[in-house]
Amino acid sequence: MDLLCNAYSNTSDDEPEPASKHEPELRSIFSPPSKRPRPDYPYPQTKPHPLHRSNQQHSGLRTEASVAGRYMSKRERALLGPGIPAATDPKPDPSAVVAAAQVLGSISDAYLRQDILSLLRHLPKSHVRRSKIPGRLSTALCHHTKAVNSINWSPTHAHLLASAGMDQSICIWNVWSRDQKLARVLNFHSAAVNDVKWSQQGLFVLSCGYDCSSRLVDVEKGIETQSFREELAVRVVKFHPENSNLFLSGGSKGALRLWDIRTGKVAHEYIQSLGPILDVEFTINGKQFVSSSDVSGSNMSENSIVVWDVSREVPLSKQVYVEAYTCPCVRHHPFDPYFVAQSNGNYIAIFSSTPPFRLDKSKRYESHGVSGFPIKCSFSLDGEKLVSGSSDGSIYFYNCRSSELERKIKAYEQACIDVAFHPILPNIIGSCSWNGDVSVYE
Secondary structure, three states: OHHHHHHHOOOHHHOOOOOOOOOOOOOOOOOOOOOOOOOOOOOOOOOOOOOOOOOOOOOOOOOOOEEOOOOOOHHHHHHHOOOOOEEOOOOOOHHHOHHHEEEOOOOOOOOEOHHHHHHHHHOOOOOOOOOOOOOOEEEEEEOOOOOEEEEEEOOOOOOEEEEEEOOOOEEEEEOOEOOOOEEEEEOOOOOOEEEEEEOOOOOEEEEEEOOOEEEEEEOOOOEEEEEEEOOOOEEEEEEOOOOOOEEEEEEHHHOEEEEEOOOOEEEEEOOOOOOOEEEEEEOOOOOEEEEEEOOOOOOOOOOOEEEEEOOOOEEEEOOOOOOOOOOOEEEEOOOOOEEEEEEOOOEEEEEEOOOOOOEOOOOOEOOOOOOOOOOOEEEOOOOOEEEEOEOOOEEEEEEOOOOOEEEEEEOOOOOEEEEEEOOOOOOOEEEEEOOOEEEEEO
């Protein structure tokens, strides 16, 4: 707990950063597509097919390194450990690219448990079944050596789960495989990885971290296809819900940028005097997004949660949340016009996603703890359940309509950081912990 208190008491992250001019606005990004659109992806379209296990185990992975001249927080220094050599060149070493992806198992669904395979192949993805609360631990996935910051299910290959950790690695898990469950270990980042998201376009993951970059990786081939460089650490990435060629990145010093993968450049930049960005979330139609930032040391009644207009680059509201707490996670309901924010006040607050974006003072989700950890939450497919991690290592299930606690599952000895409902199967969730464990409950 002393580590968390010392890490969050640091005020150097709140110093203002001069804004740089962004690239010219791409006029055609949000325009309707033509009747016969031509494929315009910077990476090839892939189809899932069985892969043979590689007999070659790559070695010589890059050692842990920090970016030269970059400030490292107390929490990061403690997690990365002593004796970290300074990197003299932030660019990746070409000789290390081959060793940046370890192929340990198959990413095919050919080796899945028969009951899971039948459900994934025959249940229509558009069909939303009533959510159920998991009752038992199905699979324990162990490889990370330090805290896991984020997990994400693949929407197109729903047997695959990605996890991003402070040990600089991204793990790709073939969760129900009867063979090797750890299919890939991606080591393209040279510092701790903060977030990972699957693309809607085949087997690609987008990740970001303390090496001041976001990276797009072809999981099937094990190669990095693009790298998006920034001045400071990147804390969160999020694909646009209507256009998978666009993604938001949020970083230290309040940097908010909308990137276009096709050009590799910034399409929009959102400039405001914000602290480090903790999370971002698009609304259902993708025309607005919500950002959460660390406002310690500044005016608590402004900028903690900001609602933005995507195309006009202007904030629609800056005084959404007036409580004196930061919010490490924001999530929009899958159907209804409201979003929730995980608060360091040890509760989840509810906000309208239509003007004037008011806080619902009559209802909130409370029983779990946050205590300074980057605890995340997630809605079920049918929007009836809200699940949250907790600083006590438990998983909490709430009824969305009544906000009542329905079940609590003790999952870990240390904090449960992230939880995510499966994109197809309503009774399955993934979770991860501060001690590096990844688990699946069903």
